[in-house]
Amino acid sequence: MxxxxxxxxxxxxxxxxxxxxxxxxxxxxxxxxxxxxxxxxxxxxxxxxxxxxxxxxxxxxxxxxxxxxxxxxxxxxxxxxxxxxxxxxxQRLASYDKWLKTLQAEIIDMPGVLIEEKEFSLVVHYRQAPKFEAELSQLVDHLIGGSEDAVLMLAHCAFELKPRGxxxxxxxxxxxxxxxxxxxxxxxxxxxxxxxxxxxxxxxxxxxxxxxxxxxxxxxxxxxxxxxx
Ligand SMILES: [Mg+2]
Missing domain, CATH: 3.40.50.1000 (HAD superfamily/HAD-like)
Structure with missing residues (x-):
């Protein structure tokens, strides 16, 4: 208690x-x-x-x-x-606009997946479409790979591409x-x-x-x- x-x-x-x-x-x-x-x-x-x-x-x-x-x-x-x-x-992600475009294009074939556009970060939500988790995980890893200013944050049914710090x-x-x-x-x-x-x-x-x-x-x-x- x-x-x-x-x-x-x-x-x-x-x-x-x-x-x-x-x-x-x-x-x-x-x-x-x-x-x-x-x-x-x-x-x-x-x-x-x-x-x-x-x-x-x-x-x-x-x-x-x-x-x-x-x-x-x-x-x-x-x-x-x-x-x-x-x-x-x-600072806002350096690749924010580029990554947003890529994500928007990729999720067209993933009904239920949502992109949340925050001021500094991008979030991919898959609570309504958990079957895409593995595919999305690969995609965000690919986007963020080698990026100096960004980190991947895992949350409940969401991948967040956020600035380091x-x-x-x-x-x-x-x-x-x-x-x-x-x-x-x-x-x-x-x-x-x-x-x-x-x-x-x-x-x-x-x-x-x-x-x-x-x-x-x-x-x-x-x-x-x-x-x-
Ligand atoms: Mg919470």
Whole structure:
């Protein structure tokens, strides 16, 4: 049984699969009506120390949760602090446009495969068409092979071609060095393999790293209940 959220925490939250259920496509997720207000209530009780650490674009985070929450978007590629100031940690992929064209041409014959165009990265989603996983894996390996500035990130039914650098663990450490986060106990909740480094970082910094499957029985509702202060 988890102890209740400590009011001296600095709370860091992933969105998809953590605060809200995964859906067939990134655009078709449903946000419980009360969630944006609940997050702001908790944020106020933590003296502002609540931040979102998501793979999504900043504009997407604002669309889902309402504008302005401190955030690390696109896995930490861009950071928005508590005052709203933006810090860009990486450059957009040098081959972004070229790779987008290639991917668009290749997936014509793969119904159900989607390409998500983020500000810095490209994501190939195959949740609706898992039979193409091996073929897509070869394709993205081929694209990224030899590239100096890009890395491949594996997520739930998705391959992400992203700039090197900028990750959720570094983002968490970045927030913990500044107000209103510094001096508090970091608590991070995530659900994906891409979240494990941030879970470890929160523990390394004297806090708690939680995983939705391991600590909340896989229930986003349990996460939402736990983060209400
Ligand atoms: Mg997630």
């Amino acid at each position: 988890l102890p209740a959220l400590n009011p001296n925490s600095a709370l860091f939250l992933d969105i998809d699969g953590t605060l809200i259920d995964l859906a067939a496509t990134p655009q078709s997720v449903e946000v419980p009506l009360a969630l944006p207000a609940q997050l702001r209530q908790t944020q106020a009780k933590l003296n502002g120390a609540l931040a979102i650490l998501s793979g999504r674009k900043l504009a997407d985070i604002d669309r889902l949760l309402g504008p302005g929450l401190p955030s690390a978007a696109e896995h930490g590629a861009i950071l928005r602090d508590a005052s709203g100031k933006l810090t860009q940690q990486v 900028g990750n959720k663990a570094d983002a968490l450490a970045w927030f913990m060095q500044q107000p209103p986060f510094s001096g508090r106990i970091p608590v991070f909740i995530g659900d994906d393999i891409t979240d494990e480094p941030a879970i470890e970082k929160a523990i390394e910094l004297g806090g708690i790293g939680l995983h939705v499957a391991r600590d909340f029985a896989g229930q986003t509702q349990a996460v939402r209940d736990w983060v209400i202060l």
